Amino acid sequence: MKKVVNDVNQIVDEMIEGITSVHSNLLKRLPNTTVITRSDVPVKGKVGLVSGGGSGHEPAHAGYVGKGMLDAAVVGEVFTSPTPDQVMEAIKAVDSGAGVLLIIKNYTGDVMNFEMAKEMAELEGIQVEQVIVNDDVAVEDSTFTTGRRGIAGTVFVHKIAGAMAEKGASLAEVKEVAEKTIANVRSMGVALTSCTVPAAGKPSFILEDNEMEIGIGIHGEPGIKRIPLQKADQIAKTLLDNILGDKHFGNHVAVMINGLGATPEMELYIASRKVVQELNEKGINIHRTWVGEYMTSLEMAGFSITLLDLDDQLTELLDKECEALSFCN
Amino acid sequence: MKKVVNDVNQIVDEMIEGITSVHSNLLKRLPNTTVITRSDVPVKGKVGLVSGGGSGHEPAHAGYVGKGMLDAAVVGEVFTSPTPDQVMEAIKAVDSGAGVLLIIKNYTGDVMNFEMAKEMAELEGIQVEQVIVNDDVAVEDSTFTTGRRGIAGTVFVHKIAGAMAEKGASLAEVKEVAEKTIANVRSMGVALTSCTVPAAGKPSFILEDNEMEIGIGIHGEPGIKRIPLQKADQIAKTLLDNILGDKHFGNHVAVMINGLGATPEMELYIASRKVVQELNEKGINIHRTWVGEYMTSLEMAGFSITLLDLDDQLTELLDKECEALSFCN
Amino acid sequence: MIILTVEKTKKWMNEIQKRMEANKEQLTVLDQAIGDGDHGINMERGFREVLAKISDTEYESVADVLKSVAMTLTAKVGGASGPLYGTAFLKMSMAMQGKEVDEIVFKTAVREAAEGIKMRGKAGMGEKTLYDVWNQVANFLAEEPAEDWDALLEVCQATIEDTREMTATKGRASYLKERSKGHVDPGSMSSFYIFEALMTVMETGDGSE
């Protein structure tokens, strides 16, 4: 394992220190927590937005904290949901009386820990709602199982709910538009290499030199199948076809091509070219495409594609200015 | 070699198509060239700024094209300087009569190809000046040899010269401030793993599991020495000490912690934490720190540190708004 | 007969911690196969923190120790296993509140823990989670005396083996669907260590040495 670290047990702490010391004008750390918030929380009269999860997905989630997006990101150990007490600290810090929305990615751990925090916060009289993002079409959508994972599409939920909250909407309204976004967003990813959890010291899985894993999760959870490495166009088409086959999309979408960590931007753009071509051919208008690293999996090579079906409201909220470091420019 | 590509011979072409089709509102490709320009060139009355180099350093250089930064980026084959005819096309496209400044990184190939283009452009009556960035303190500064390489510090030169040009300054003035920036900027990098040039198909060099290369170049050129992997803080301190030892810095600097491709943001922030600490201890004020991927080396793991010594003029220009995709937010 | 005292409970945690440390890598490897490769790391961290917390604290009752354990696990583990084990120990603590821990209390506590896991994780039997182990142990205790520790461990082991052939429908392994078959559930394995640790404590006296 080759990583730029000091002590594997201090990674999260030192990363948070790094982020908040570099961006002290925008962000702050709640003392003795793993919570990063806007420097001006609680924002008077505004619904507070809290998200988070295990670390190793940077820039998620601290990169989405800022005016017009999240109020706080709760940081867990690498690939491990943060604990309820930390989420609770975040809720308390961002609540200005207008209530708090938790944006949770659909993993058993995240859901349980955030729900426990919600219960604790409600006991203290804070109004808390939650939405659960489950955009990964690689996993079967079933109520009998854990269901679909939340992956890169979560970033659009942060953005749109954030813009809605910034407008002064009520908790119910913010929750409603977050749920609409979740209903409208779909993603799927592919891995070319594994990642290595620092404390584990060894790759999470092994892909042979000619293999790739279609439908990979952002924690290195296996996907749909392991097949021989294909050309960029073929990979992009497979992911896109799975996404388009899962839901009927209208003719106006936002697109995200998300690098999982080690894939050079050069390759992301080669894949993007095909995505743009395919959507053009299908007569689907692209409102805007984000290409870069938004929801990573440590140093995994690979990428995901996300499509968000837009209506007028979502478009307006997506376009609103914001100040989070990793999305707003 | 595991890469998201179609045909290794089409990589550059397809990447350019990807970039310009995704960002068609901001950027365009000059037909039948490997030149990416602002969509509104030539900008009336403004000095034109052209940079570029081999590809494989994305987001350099197309990510720095936009209002307030570059007018055009000339894209070469992977790690290979673009040819004079392509540079010439860029010069012609951006010249509005106010002249053109070439921002060249100090590599024999880049210097020769850009100089040939300059000669050609001058024959056609276009006023062209050039500056050569050589910020890499890992290489000896000597007039008898090729001298120092241009690495991540180049991005600050783009930004500052770009802001100056946008203000309506003359070619001589823009060149002067670019040269001041070059005189004030220093960088140094470290590699943990090699990169693989797609057409070569094999890693450019091999680092053992416990080795790192101090002073690496952005094309995988070897650096100062190969030593056992150290802790993040130690690495950051070594790079910083080399930079601070090379030139006297005042007490107001801009900082860039630049990932070389495969190093997760998590690790960049762990290194950043140390850099901030060290500078604080030395009483050097940080105006702002950029952490991310700005001048990469394909999928190399590692990072570089850049320090820019600021005065009032440089600070003002660095802070000016701009619209390039990968620097301005 | 009182079967758990404050001292014994502390010793139990001590024994768990040893096992989590010794098997950190095994649990992580199991989790790499069908999860995200952090279960050993999570459990080792959790019980390291538990020991740090309880070692120097004076407790009035077993319930108090277990409450401390529950809070620490909940606050330090995260992931799926944090809330689940946190809930399990909290439910045990609640069942023991104000009582000395004799066989009846102990058995009720384990059943409550299993129900707590079920409630928190929304998983039933056969979904390839640690609930399988806790439920089978509770079932065993409902029928058999709480002194046949070897038999109890056999139940654990058999259940672990059963999880191998199951298709996961809860937790991270569920994403794999049929591909989750052929691998033992990591959480069931860590639950085994918890009961194995308990057995060691039970068989080596009251731990008040």
Place this chain on the structure above:
Amino acid sequence: MIILTVEKTKKWMNEIQKRMEANKEQLTVLDQAIGDGDHGINMERGFREVLAKISDTEYESVADVLKSVAMTLTAKVGGASGPLYGTAFLKMSMAMQGKEVDEIVFKTAVREAAEGIKMRGKAGMGEKTLYDVWNQVANFLAEEPAEDWDALLEVCQATIEDTREMTATKGRASYLKERSKGHVDPGSMSSFYIFEALMTVMETGDGSE
């Protein structure tokens, strides 16, 4: 005696192209050791483009062919080697302009090419660049008749070996300082193939078959 015709020149390019293709990997490996690992890729691409350009074109003179070669290399190679080889062939073309290529013209052309490289690359002898080879070849031709091709190749080879022990002071290898020792200069190696190709053409008749 005329030693280069249009046909022979085309054949020369053909022979160069074959060698660059066959030795693409070798040149790249040499460049990986002390450069950035693209020299073989650059040369193979360059001469592939040269052939594509000149094959179907009718030329009036050797000078015209070489001008085409120079333009193509300049526009298609990039890096350090593009301008250098572009300049070399352009200078040869200029020296042959309006002339038939006899031994005298040929010798002058090679000298001009070497001077062009020196001017463009600002490198002198012993800096571990392809200038070393071109300069030594030009020196050899100043003394010896242009028909002792074997001897000429020996000069090339000896120079390549000399570059091995040099410390680079120009080009990318210069960043390595003393560490550049022990490796042959990739550009010198590709220059060798250019002269080797020329020898093959010279020794197998006028290429007009």
